[in-house]
Amino acid sequence: MSARTAAPALSPAGTRVFQQLVRSGDASRTALARDTGLTPGAITRAVRPLLEAGLLLETGDRASTDGALGRPATMVTVQAGAHQVIGVKITADQLFGVVCDLRCRVLDEVTVPVADHAPDAIVGQIVDLVDGLRAGRPEVGSVGLAVSGDVDAASGHVAYSPFLAWHDVPLGELVAQRTGLATTVENDVRALLTGERWYGVGRGISSLALVTVGTGIGCALLVNGQVVHGSFGVAGEVGHVLVDPEGPLCHCGNRGCVEAIAGSAGILERMAQAGFEGLGIGDVADLARSGQPDAVRVLAEAGRAVGTGIATIANLLGAQHIVITGEAIGSSPGAGVGSGGEQDYDVMDPHVRSAFEQRAFGSAARSEIELRPLRFVDWARGAAACAVEDFVTHYGRS
Ligand SMILES: [Zn+2]
Incomplete structure (x- = not known):
């Protein structure tokens, strides 16, 4: 389905060097050889077609030096634009x-x-x-x-x-x-x-889980440096991990899934049952911050469900880093979703962490947990x- 213009042939080594440079922005030839395990000659052959295509630029006047001889390092820079x-x-x-x-x-x-x-x-x-x-x-x-x-x-x-x-x-x-x-x-x-793998916290680590909390609970996994797609397009469905057999009915037909408790619809439905109709997720967070007991309880349950779900991921995969984000965690004002403010995640954060610490087994508890707001951009x-x-x-x- 490509209308790609003809490009000069690139060897597998050339692809590795190009990937490395796009991740880092620039690197000396010495660092490229070290990071890719290629010889200096192979680096020269690898970058040549990319230099000719204008995708890379070589500069030799960088202040840093290359090796013990103190020669100026030859830097290779991605022409990002x-x-x-x-x-x-x-x-x-x-x-x-x-x-x-x-x-x-x-x-x-x-x-x-x-x-x-x-x-x-x-x-x-x-x-x-x-x-x-x-x-x-x-x-x-x-x-x-x-x-x-x-x-x-x-x-x-x-x-x-x-x-x-x-x-x-x-x-x-x-x-x-x-x-x-x-x-x-x-x-x-x-x-x-x-995006995280190429430009964010996923650079340089081999296992990462990203969980989005919103209308649904989404999850994507990086395992051994590869994004997991699943044999049938399904993998890491943390939203349908069971956390409470007596819990609310999930749209998947089961009871007490993470998504039924921590998804926006579940949160808003339980607030409606408590007499608070027509709220957005940001309103629930505001109520919880003001100490309204139903909002505090519903968001605490949601946070614990998410924490239990990610403990399951950590126990199964030993993910080094787990990012939790999404509209129920916080979104930009005016981004078109709910009335979420930048700091909604502060309400759920302690409950996510305490449930995670309780459920993560042994060293799996060393996974770094990061809650952050998600902007639509x-x-x-x-x-x-x-x-x-x-x-x-x-x-x-x-
Ligand atoms: Zn479910």
């Missing part, structure tokens, strides 16, 4: 689009309301959004799309996306045909994880990171 990508996060209400460079720095962004969920309508809106963002930017060469649900990243098909009511939509193919740009499609949480940036990954990994390959 030479290939730009557009990332789009698709939600039921809005499309969030960004243009990023190869270092995934956001150069421009746009938000478009969505009214019609039919695949043709959303594809048309994506094409318009892409055309708008690429105007005057000839460097834009690829598109990454992120959507929640069951996504086959290899084919670009959305097998099932519940909130859009999509079944078997060849999204990547449709957008590639109409934009003429190489297009990747990924599950939204795995896209976020890809981060979702779109994750989609852009998938497009960068695709470009770098397949550059110069047929």
